[in-house]
Amino acid sequence: MNEIDWSKLSFGYMKADYNVRCTFKDGKWGELRVCDSEMVEMHMAATVLHYGQAGFEGLKAFRGKDGKIRIFRMDENGKRLISTSKGIMMAELPLEKFEEAVLKVVKLNEHLVPPYESGATLYIRPVLFGTGPQVGVKPANEFEFIIFVMPVGPYFKEGFMTTPVCVLRHYDRAAPYGTGRYKVGGNYAASLCAGEEAHAKGYSAVLYLDARQKKYIDECGPANFFAIKGNKYITPQSESILPSITNKSLMTLADDMGMEVEQRPVLEDELNTFDEAGMCGTAAVISPISRIDDLDENKTYTFSKDGKPGEVCTKLYKRLRAIQYGDEADKFNWITVVE
Ligand code: PLP
Ligand code: COI
Secondary structure, three states, X not given: OOOOOHHHOOOOOOOOOOEXXXXXXXXXXXXXXXXXXXXXXXXXXXXXXXXXOEEEOOEEEEEOOOOOEEEEOHHHHHHHHHHHHHHOOOOOOOHHHHHHHHHHHHHHOHHHOOOHHHOOEEEEEEEEEEOOEOOOOOOOOOEEEEEEEEEEOXXXXXXXXXXXXXXXXXXXXXXXXXXXXXXEHHHHHOOHHHHHHHHHOOOOEEEEEOOOOOOEEEEEOOEEEEEEEOOEEEEEOOOOOOOOHHHHHXXXXXXXXXXXXXXXXXXXXXXXXXXXXXXEEOOOEEEEEEEEEEOXXXXXXXXXXXXXXXXXXXXXXXXXXXXXXXOOOOOOOOEEEEO
């Protein structure tokens, strides 16, 4: 696999040598299995195919200057998968089993963890879905958990550079009491039309407003939204957004850097008052926003005129990366070193 040009990687699928799987059947989880096939064979009446009983996760492993592999906050992803499973009635994979599977799949594909200087990382994708047949709308009684990996470059091709996003009021991604707070496949299916329309118009993502009133900011396509106002880190509180582990980490870092952190409903009207704005997530890391165009209201909010990321976004980005790569001490206990 020496031929991979790590610096040219984008965010996309690449076959790895092995994936790890686990089946829930007869009321219990089986042993972890190592698999070298990319395929899944299942019943045509599996609940995932008809009723969208599927959830997934995304986390990353980083190779440090010392050559060691570090995994970022995998316990948080394991807990969120349990929350997702409760949300759409899937069997809950115990946290210990989730962590064992993460470590196993990374070790088995160790040679795919990009080198320190490359700027690329190993993306880890756990997915859980209902395989048991049902034709009535009922939860499955059999589930499959699969975890696979791939080396990736930046999610937005620009990397750590500003991009514009847009508000499209004729789409919602999730309803207030719906599944927006879970990482279920259906939320992403529901975001495809809006995402494609935004891309066709030259935007990197859609900034969703709250579905009920279209007044408050929810989140950006595949990432949470945050803003900087003076010494404040501000991010939306909402029932219909995914609790981002990156955002949670940035709130901790902002607080540690002496900033005030506000997690609260954020009005679209407040965008005028923010100095910097960004999207954050595992794939997106921090993707600073140059400008937000509200296409239905003909409004524009500008955060960067020269295309450069703001000072605070840059500081937060550097600090987060330093911890992830092991350049800075892991003072918050976020890292698992793969032995
Ligand atoms: N919001 C959505 C809809 C996402 O898909 C993601 C990606 O996982 C995030 C936010 C960011 O979450 P995290 O930082 O845990 O990756
Ligand atoms: C992630 O950041 O891990 C995501 O899940 C975002 C996207 C690829 C769906």
